[in-house]
Amino acid sequence: MQKGGVIMDVMNAEQAKIAEAAGATAVMALERVPSDIRAAGGVARMADPTIVEEVMKVVSIPVMAKARIGHYVEAKVLESLGVDYLDESEVLTPADEVFHIDKRDFTVPFVCGAKDLGEALRRISEGASMIRTKGEPGTGNIVEAVRHMRLINSQIRKVKNMSKDELYAEAKNLGVAYDLLLEVHENGKLPVVNFAAGGVATPADAALMMHLGADGVFVGSGIFKSDSPEKFARAIVEATTHFTDYKLIAEVSKNLGTPMKGIEISKLTAAERMSDRGW
Amino acid sequence: MKVGVLALQGAVAEHIRSIESAGAEGVVVKHPEQLDELEGLIIPGGESTTIGKLMRKYGFIEAIRYFAEKGKPIFGTCAGLIVMAKEIEGGEEAHLELMNIRVSRNAFGRQRESFETDLDVKGLEKPLRAVFIRAPLITEVGKDVEVLSTYKDEIVTARQGHLLVSSFHPELTDDYSLHGYFLEMIKTNKAVVN
Numbered sequence: 001m002q003k004g005g006v007i008m009d010v011m012n013a014e015q016a017k018i019a020e021a022a023g024a025t026a027v028m029a030l031e032r033v034p035s036d037i038r039a040a041g042g043v044a045r046m047a048d049p050t051i052v053e054e055v056m057k058v059v060s061i062p063v064m065a066k067a068r069i070g071h072y073v074e075a076k077v078l079e080s081l082g083v084d085y086l087d088e089s090e091v092l093t094p095a096d097e098v099f100h101i102d103k104r105d106f107t108v109p110f111v112c113g114a115k116d117l118g119e120a121l122r123r124i125s126e127g128a129s130m131i132r133t134k135g136e137p138g139t140g141n142i143v144e145a146v147r148h149m150r151l152i153n154s155q156i157r158k159v160k161n162m163s164k165d166e167l168y169a170e171a172k173n174l175g176v177a178y179d180l181l182l183e184v185h186e187n188g189k190l191p192v193v194n195f196a197a198g199g200v201a202t203p204a205d206a207a208l209m210m211h212l213g214a215d216g217v218f219v220g221s222g223i224f225k226s227d228s229p230e231k232f233a234r235a236i237v238e239a240t241t242h243f244t245d246y247k248l249i250a251e252v253s254k255n256l257g258t259p260m261k262g263i264e265i266s267k268l269t270a271a272e273r274m275s276d277r278g279w
Numbered sequence: 280m281k282v283g284v285l286a287l288q289g290a291v292a293e294h295i296r297s298i299e300s301a302g303a304e305g306v307v308v309k310h311p312e313q314l315d316e317l318e319g320l321i322i323p324g325g326e327s328t329t330i331g332k333l334m335r336k337y338g339f340i341e342a343i344r345y346f347a348e349k350g351k352p353i354f355g356t357c358a359g360l361i362v363m364a365k366e367i368e369g370g371e372e373a374h375l376e377l378m379n380i381r382v383s384r385n386a387f388g389r390q391r392e393s394f395e396t397d398l399d400v401k402g403l404e405k406p407l408r409a410v411f412i413r414a415p416l417i418t419e420v421g422k423d424v425e426v427l428s429t430y431k432d433e434i435v436t437a438r439q440g441h442l443l444v445s446s447f448h449p450e451l452t453d454d455y456s457l458h459g460y461f462l463e464m465i466k467t468n469k470a471v472v473n
Contacts, residue, residue: 005288005329023333025288025326060371061326062390062413084390084413107391241287241333242309 002026002085002130002216003193006206006237007064009033009220015229016055016063022233025216026062026085029055034091034138035221035260038272044092046074052081064111069278070096072105079108085130087111088123090277091137091220100278103127113197113278115148117155118174121184124192125177131190133214134275135198138221140262142199142208144275149196149212160188198275201226201259203239203252210243227257280465283308283317285343287333289325289358293450294458301458303465311342319465320346324357324412324448327384331362331374340375347377352441352468354461360444361415368418378439379421386416386433386446398447400428400436403456409435409447416446441468 005025010016011033019027031047032040046067056063062084067074074095075086086108088101103110104127113134114120120131133152135145155174159181162170167185171178183191196209197218206217217240219233226232235252242248270276280303284294287309295305298321306317314320320343322330334340347353355363362374366381387393390413397406409430417434420426428436435446436457441464449457 003288003290003293004286004325020328023329025329060369060384061328079391082389082391109390237329237333238336245309 002062004241005216006233006240007195007216007218008223008233009218010055011224012051013054013058015224016059018230019223019233020059020061022230023237024061024233026064027055027059028064028066028087028218028220029083030066033221033224034274035140035225036138037091038138044068046071046078046092049077049081052078052083056082066092067101068092069094070099070101072101075101075106079106083108085109085111088128089113090134090274094277100126111195113275114152115275116151117159117184118176119278120152120190120194121174121176121180124190125180128192130193130195132195132197132218134278135196135200136263136265136268136273136275137198138263138274139199139265139268140201140222140225140260141265142201142205143265145196145198145200145209146212148275149194149209149214152190152194153213156184156189159184200236201262202256203235203249206236207239207243207249210240216240221260225260227259231256232259280304280319280462281306281317282319282321282462282465283313284321284323285330285334285339285359287325287337287339288329289323290356290448290450291323293448294321294323294356297450297455297458298462301455301462303462311338314342314346317346317351318469319352319354319461321461322353322355322359322362323450324359327358327361327374327415328371330358331372334362334374343375344377347375347442350441350468352443352461352464353377354443356445356450357412357414357448360417360446363442363444364417365421378437378442378444379424380417380437380439380444381419381421382415383418384415385413386418387411387414389413396430398428398430398435400457400460401425402427402460405456407449407457408452408454409445409449410451411435411447414446417444
């Protein structure tokens with residue numbers, strides 16, 4: 001059951017074991033973490049199936065893998081390997097500039113990124129069973145994830161307070177199905193879990209996202225690009241569970257060594273920004 | 280009546296909602312000291328390795344064992360079932376070792392083998408909608424354990440006195456009857472203690 005906890009990016013079996021031992025609730029098997037994808041440039045594609053299988057062999061927690069936006073076949077290939085979740089991810093180079101994958105055509109559940117309520121509900125319509133923010137991956141900068149989480153939650157509050165007849169126009173504004181919007185109006189929350197992702201680099205970052213209402217946290221480059229991955233991984237897991245216990249967060253943050261080097265997002269060119277991929 | 284939900288990781292909010300719909304007060308439990316004020320405890324589904332690790336880290340193992348020794352009812356679902364078992368197949372270290380059961384993790388397979396079904400459970404009037412997600416199975420039951428339901432001849436719900444476990448997620452549907460059953464266990468238990 002994916003709710004609460006920390007999902008960690010790993011590039012091999014050894015890292016997957018470190019993540020599991022630290023208390024990760026799932027791992028994302030990748031060929032390169034986002035900061036390396038950023039550094040390498042070029043087209044980023046799904047990982048080599050060998051890496052995914054290797055990771056699946058060594059851990060008992062769920063294993064996730066990324067397919068390119070709109071790349072039906074990459075997703076089907078990963079599903080055939082038996083991965084537990086698929087991430088249709090903007091971290092990889094999109095394969096389709098118009099259409100996302102029809103996720104209802106799969107038995108494996110999907111997680112998708114969203115910057116706002118419209119994007120989240122469109123992904124859910126397509127069959128996504130988990131949403132995450134699209135913080136700027138590989139930057140170690142939390143600002144975009146914060147923006148997306150705040151925006152989605154404020155839009156949900158707005159929809160909740162609308163009268164029913166206002167929902168029709170709002171469905172049009174957001175570009176979403178009316179029935180789904182009605183569900184948000186009635187329940188005051190998304191029909192699926194919403195995790196934080198992109199730019200989480202420290203235990204305090206993870207706790208901040210939980211404070212803002214995230215159901216859990218993805219940590220990409222933050223762990224295995226830090227000085228001491230094991231300590232960072234454990235500290236982020238604890239800070240996520242006890243996100244209001246500031247003394248504990250202070251304690252686990254002591255002597256962690258250097259976190260990953262961050263990137264100021266305003267220094268990125270439009271072409272370098274990954275959160276703008278997907279629609 | 281106050282019933283706690285162990286909130287280290289997993290489906291906490293859903294259990295709180297279910298227990299409140301069944302007529303008790305739900306308490307989010309993050310510290311062992313909180314157990315003192317509770318009459319029952321739910322250990323939710325999530326990842327048993329994560330929950331087990333954090334239980335050790337924060338002193339929950341001893342505290343929950345003491346809670347059980349005092350005769351207070353505990354209900355473990357999915358990962359909660361795993362952490363309550365005396366024995367886990369595949370060499371994984373057992374956690375609370377409260378129930379005389381042997382369990383197999385992810386027995387139904389990976390995420391894509393997750394499913395829902397209507398289940399007859401002994402003690403419930405109507406079949407229960409049960410959601411199985413990477414669910415564990417009880418492969419052996421020992422002394423004092425009563426089997427409450429099976430799915431395709433495999434044990435998926437069991438009770439040992441004041442301890443209750445299910446390998447599925449009863450908190451993900453609007454059917455609160457198994458939570459109601461657990462509340463009845465607490466009430467009966469109180470009557471005995473008093």
